[in-house]
Amino acid sequence: MPLDSTSEPAVELRNVSKRFGQLTVLDRLSLTVACGERLFIIGPSGSGKSTVLRIIMTLERPDEGEVWINGRNLYPSQPPGLRRRTDQRHLRTIRRDVGMVFQQFNLFDHMRVINNVMEGPMRSLGLPRPEAERRARELLERVGLADKSRAWPAQLSGGQKQRVAIARALAMQPKIMLFDEITSALDPEIAAEVLKLVRELAGQLSMTMLFVTHQMHFARTMADRIIFFDGGHIIEQGPPEAVLDQPKEKRTQDFLASLTEVS
């Protein structure tokens, strides 16, 4: 879909730094994601890719810098003298626009599949039960699991679990979706099926999508822009052909070469 560069960016990070103890995971990172853009972040493990998504999802709070989502600052500065405190209610309203699918699926194992999908709309958006159920059924149908709505997560395969997780995230009707290595815990054939599903869904939806992935073919065919990330910095970025086929930076070339060796 065409990118809307005139309107507000969906996500904007300004000089964001994040440290875990001694380790600097993100170092003054600035990043703008346009509305409707499909942005892929690639790079070696431990390079801070997932931390970018976790900061956008408000699962981590940056040590420095600003995070803007749909034109709203996640952590507006407080009057001086006041201790920096996170305004949870403010965060909650903003992050309703953001959904996330995790590597480990993270289904609620104590709820049936359909209740997993209904939980967010009912408890977070306040949808009445029949409507939440209708929405959940429709989404389960779209991810090909209409017949599993009454099953427990423990009865599903990994690929099915991830489909439920995708349906659960979509049920919130987010404007921005984050996919954090969603196929890394799956067998290759199953992974391919899940990616096919995501591709289909992406074709029907106009939301902004951010992917962290090691699936280069998927990135090549889906991305509007690819960012190569290493050591908490953006090393190189551009359209897929540029970054994947004619990388300018040595580190990008080395990383891509290491991937082809593996596969």
Added chain:
Amino acid sequence: MTWHWAFAWHVLPTLLQGPVVTVEATVAGMFLALLIGLLWAGMVLSGRRMLVWPARMIVEFIRNTPLLIQLFFLYYVFPEFHLQMPALLTGIIALGVNYSAYTAEVYRTGFQSIPRGQRDVAVALSLPPHRAFLDVILPQAIIPMIPAMGNNLVAMFKDTPLLSTITVGEMMQKALVIGDTTFRYLEPMTMVGVLFLVVSLISALGISRCERFTRRRS
């Protein structure tokens, strides 16, 4: 000394008034322990120094002083500060507070056993904090807690005879009264022991049933 069945039957009705009080004290005491223990666990898990340290100190204090002394303190020392309570209520409070130190530990490990990803999803779905706790954290934390909480319940049940020392008319106290007036301790004491054994075994069975039931669902 030989066992007299006739005497045993004679005192049985008196003894059987005891279990009612014993069960009352255990149920009320456990209810209190579950409530207060949740408070300590919540304070420790909050991660705020102002809450963590007081909770830790209180729990250590409770665990490292004998229940009997806590009981006597509440019953004999508090009235000197004009805080007088009926014996049974005192006993229930002592049991509840004492065992809260142990239930707190069970809560803490139970809540910490929830994988981080579950909290992450609760955030990603924008669930309000109380909903995240009630719908996501609590139901998954309860299952691993059941055996340990059950053990605490049985342990507390077996601690109730201590209440006889502050004149609560539970089983042990009834047996003592019978012994003191008839000079026969064999039958009443044996029967109290057996009654405890029976109730303990039944509750242990109930707990494992309960555990198996919850396990099957997940």
